[in-house]
Amino acid sequence: MKVLVVGSGGREHALAWKLGQSPKVTQVFVAPGNAGTATEATNIEIDASDVPALVQFATKNQIDLTVVGPEAPLVLGIVDAFEEAGLRVFGPSRAAAELEGSKVFCKNLLHTADVPTADYRTFRGSDDASRYIKDKYPEPNEPVPVVIKADGLAAGKGVIVCETRREALEAIDRIAGQKEFGDAGNELIIEERLIGQEASVLAITDGETIISLPAAQDHKPAFDGDQGPNTGGMGAYCPTPIVDEAMFERIESDVLVPVVHAMKRARKPFKGVLYAGLMLTSAGPKVLEFNVRFGDPECQPLLMRLKSDLFEVLYAAAEGKLADIGSLEWDDRPSICVVMASEGYPGSYEKGLEITGLAEADEVDDVKVFHAGTTLQDGKVVNAGGRVLGVTAIGNSISTAKLNAYTAVRKIRWQGAWCRKDISDKAIHGG
Structure with missing residues (x-):
């Protein structure tokens, strides 16, 4: 069986790696992939959102299963296009992908289905949203425990947690006024902070x-x-x-x-x-x-x-x-992934910086380094995104898994590389 994984992040590297372990899979393609997927699959230079080109490739190469990683092509309707072409694909239709593509749709569906969620209001512009905040919180210095969300896709950044009225009004302006997240801010949600x-x-x-x-x-x-x-x-x-x-x-x-x-x-x-x-x-x-x-x-x-x-x-x-399919089988041991990022992320960052120490990190027991924002340049692995690597480890306990992951992290270098040092501490220390 031949498999196509659509996307270029750490998730897609992990999917290609695990799918490739199946005795039923003869070949794995990743479009467009990254420097990591290039080592254990065949990268195809087709953008994840170029649906016609992906359909053409899957048809020509008789792909048996396409697995779509990122949300953008799902919201664009890649599954519908593949199914119309008679191709087997894993993922939701364009209509079903609205569950992520529109936070307003999601909240309304949760309300209809009586699924517990935060109280919320939806707005189509910054003026009405700002007026709502000013009316509900008339005192400039009183706490304003709300979360402001852009309706559409914003690469995980369109959610702003607010503590004060000023922060709430600034968030509304960023999303619906300045359109910092583009058309994702055509509608917005103000909800209680849980x-x-x-x-x-x-x-x-x-x-x-x-x-x-x-x-x-x-x-x-x-x-x-x-x-x-x-x-x-x-x-x-x-x-x-x-x-x-x-x-x-x-x-x-x-x-x-x-x-x-x-x-x-x-x-x-x-x-x-x-x-x-x-x-x-x-x-x-x-x-x-x-x-x-x-x-x-x-x-x-x-x-x-x-x-x-x-x-x-x-x-x-x-x-x-x-x-x-019966119950899935799992390793009893816990696992942890530490993301290594480019200097400046989640804001602007420099690309094309050489990454060293990857082979040494992969040699650490019970560790797998998944590539996310990487590419090959003149035969060298360089950073090409904000979240660059997902250093993933397994261990007999969370503490051991954490030790394994951070041991591997310390072997990897590029200019400005950084990561959080406390991944999994909530599980180790509680709270």
Whole structure:
């Protein structure tokens, strides 16, 4: 069987690596891929959003399964285009991808399905949104515990957590006034700020059967102690002890199952990865957002622990036969992914800087270095993005996995490279 993975990040490197381990897979292509995927798959110079070219390639090369990594091509309708061409593809349709493509759609669906989430209001412009904040919080110095979200895709950066009225008004202006995130800010959401710890629960579904994956915990803020601006994710670990068996069952019954049913009722049946971003509040789990693909960096530690044949699972889901797949087999040991980033991220950063020490890092026991923002330049690996590498490790305990990961991190160098130093500390120390 021949497989095509669409995308160029750490998630796609992890998918290509794991899919390539299947005895049923003879060849893995990645479009466009990165310097890491080039070492264990065949990179194809087609952009992830160039849907016609991808369909043409898959048809010509008789690809048996295409796995779409990033959200942008899913929202563009890549799955619809592949299915219309008679090609087998894993991922949600354009209509179903609206669950991530529009936060307004997502919040309204959650409300309709009676799925617990934060109270919210939606706005189509900065004037009405600003007026709402000024009316609700008339005192300039009073706390304003809200989160402002751009409606559309913003590479994980269109969510701004606010503490004061000034911060809220600035966030509204950035999103809906200055259009910092482009058309993603045509609508925006103002919602109450939830208090608790975040967790991610991903599930694979064919629209009927749901197979939930172990809970993970992402680290969105840029700096240690969850300080600084939101990013696409600075690291993750799996499983997270804050989601025990009872909580996991509650998330399945109160969140995942109702959403799959609600999407079916809305005539937007969901097939693919359903990713619930959750806040575990004192009142129970509440949904922060839904994504419609494997999370990056959650995908890396998840696949590090997966023992089952990923190809068999995704192929069955694409065929609508997920019920034929039994329980997945997992390594009992926990895993952790530490993201190494370019200096300046999540703002502007310099590209083309040579990365050294990758081979030495890969030699550390129980470590796999997944490439994200890298490319090959004159035979050398250089940085080509903000989040550059996902150094992923497994160990007999979270502490051991962390030690393995950071041992490998210390062997990797490029000018300005940095990472958070506290990935997984919440699991080790609690809170």
